[in-house]
Amino acid sequence: MIWKIAKKEFLLNLMTFKFAVGAIACVLLTVVFMPILAADYRQRLKMYNKNVVDNETELRNVIVYRNVKHTIYRPPVVLSAFSAGLEKQLAGSAKIELEKVPELSVTERGGNPYLPILAVFDESLIFKIIISILALLVAYDVVSGEREQGTLRLMLSDPIARHQVLLGKLVAGLITLSVPVAITFVIGLVVILSYPMVALSGSDWIRIGLMFIASLAFTVVMFQFGLLFSCLAKRSSISMVLGLFIWIVFAIVIPNASVQLATQFRPFESQETQNGRMASLKEDLSNELRTEMDNVKELFSKSIITSDKRDAFGGYYAKRRDIYWLNAEQKLNNLTIPIKLKYADKFWDVEHRYLNGFFRQKHLAHRLALISPISTYENAMAVLAGTDLAGFQDFINQVREHRNEVVEYIRSKTDDFSSASFFAICTEKESTEFTRLYVQKQEAKDEQAKAKAEQALKEWERANPAKAAPLNLQDFPWFKYRQSFARDIRAAVPDLATLLVMNVILFAIYFTAFGRYDVR
């Protein structure tokens, strides 16, 4: 009997005007949105590939260890077309350097301050707005409409339990609404797969499957809200008004209000305090560095000459240098680099604490917005697509690990930063010889001795040319981004569970309401 009711409802729903309008709107909007989103993804992917290749080539051209300052890029997520999350707002790159620990930052927007707000939209906008309204429109007159028409009492005059009628209507609604959801997904996938550079891996397909289930769960929640109002109201118009009111509250009021409340209740510190802290740390750092510099000042006073050349990533290396300068700088590096590393961690600590204020605000906003299924659904989609905050934090953690590996690598290769290979290509032997010949030339008493010394210098230079060879990066810890599939699924479980719990609660409520419904 349930199936009979379900089939009848389903066929009736398919033939209504409102369903046709809703379904056509979904299809049209998907067809309009998806190409724009896919083109945007393609552009970002191209940029990413170019950046990665450029970086790798430049890294392979680095000559001394000091200039290993490459940038790590985050690959754009293909599922960001379905749920953009924070993809556009957060910067997908971080620079690796000794003096700074990488941390999350905002995208650079090219600088026009009159264009502050990014227009963020994605496929899930269609679900959040169009399909949720469609669900309410389909559901609002399921019970009250039939009562007005008189067919409800005819149906219940059969020896059929009330819960069977309700279940039949629920199943019908589920099937009816899964049609536009499925169509939207399928068309979206078809459009995005038609672009050649888009490749979906196995885990991507599982994510899409889970996103489909989340969308269905969300649609059923909205349908059950409509059904609830239908079971509570005697007339369809009242049920519709209640449904629309709830929709406005869920779609507009609660997301906005949760953000405003979160900013009020957990304000973060002003930027001035933060700047003050950083400035005082910087002063401490320069003081410590100065004491170390004073220690080696004496060594530097004997330095004579250096010739530097440009290296990759905007750095320099010393081509030829006298032995005193070489030794002095080696000692300086040995003393100062550990201090810089220590302070890099301190700076990061301060910055991280400041950013934690932002993240706490965001978590509060998320928790406050859990009342609205629309917000819960949006968050679930962002988590499943991998574009939420946790995804970015995961990326930056991996970048930080990589930086630690690079620092250890450089430390091991340059004997705790004290070897000359950290900043120069000349060995100690070469430097000693170079110094001797150069000093000879300087101290030559007359023209003849000077010419002879210069000749000797030139001959030596010809015999020992400066070998500016790129570093041997065979055992370099190259960065590999591992997108954690299990972590994303685990993170999405609370939101999916919330949707399911809402479903169950709503079912319980309208079940009891219908049990006492006057069907005459």
Next chain:
Amino acid sequence: MIRQIIYKEIIENLLGLRFALSVFLTLCLFAVCGYVFMINHQEQMRDYWRKTNENLSALREQSSVLYQVAFYKQGIYRKPQPLAICAEGEEKALPNFYEVNTFTTELPITKGQANFALPQFSSVDWGLIISLILSFAALVFTYDSFCGEKEAGTLRLMLANTIPRYEVLLGKYAGTMITLAIPMMIGMLVSLIIIIPSKDVAIDAGEWLKILVLILVSLLYLSIFVLLGLFVSSRTGHSANSMAILLLVWVMSVILLPSLCRIVFDVTCEEPTEQELQRRLKESRNEIWDNSARYGKNAGSMSNNLSDPMNNPPARARLQNAVVDVTNQLLQEHHNKWLEQALARRNFACLSPAVIYQRTCEAIGGTGINRCADLYKQVKRYGIDLKEFIRSTDLEDPQSLHLIGPEHNMAKSWRAISHNPVDFDSVPKFQERTMTIGQSLKLAIWDVGLLMLINLGLFAVAFVSFLRYDVR
């Protein structure tokens, strides 16, 4: 007869669930809006006064020597407006800091950081409540004006009277407008009651007038949706169909269209980049320095000792002034390009009446992009005034060379600008001038005209549609 229709519509609406829900929702939102605004405004005013006073006291320190007043870079902050409760626009993220001294005005920047982890919503102001919630309520009130009455059978009874159809239409329109105006006015009143007692919010007569104009514009905006509802409801026979169509139209025009237009604009248009500006600045500066002989002999070199024969003070001053003039010109061009792009993007999104309404509110309330651009102009004007003051005060000093140029060394070691102390009270200080009601109206007049045009168009269409409506 029309008065009776209006009366009946009002009573019927007032007694229904729709009205109760809309009043409840709008009152809550207006109250929250007022409260949040009051708290934020207090904090912002405190910050603003603290920073401005810091700037003034630093300026006072500099006024012991005239040329230092000329060179000191003042930091001007944007003053928080009380009318931001009506239309804050995107003010949180728009530039609020301007650096100016006698010679250059830097490009505006935004100081203060927003939380990038949160979704970027516009703040809850009156404009948001009216453009989203009340327009939705307008649709909810009118979606079944004609088809609902037709289903109930009362429409044919009404038209059996000797009443022309247009009077029925007008009656329903007036009744719904009055019904909508009630929650709006009560809400605004509640908001104003919350913010007026606060000491930091000072609303003067001009601003009361602006609020009045805003109320009228809001009613104009809402009447668009009322007429739309009446039109669609007179096209169908079932109220469910009418609701479906109206919801679709509302979602498209108020929620999706602005975002879509912005995206399309962003994708198709190029932004003037920072690198481009720096490159052009470097090029023009190099061009001037390379041809320094154009400005006189030895204009390109300078030694701190004035009596050195190599020095040619007037030529040097000319050279430096040429550099700063070309810099200012390039900065102004860059700023104009920014402004053009931002305004073009907003104009492109004006396919949606919600964006037109927001633009009007910003123009009347004196907030938003136009205000920031106006403030930039005022700051530049202040720079010029400051320069005049420096020049006239400098003339009184017989010892200075009277050469006002942007090179600090020139002023310091050559006494190109007077070294005398100056009375701090006579130094012109920056005062922000808010737009008068006349200027605001002039800015907004096109948008108001556009809204009226849309209204007339929808009224005509609804009129024709209802004339041919089958009421049986």
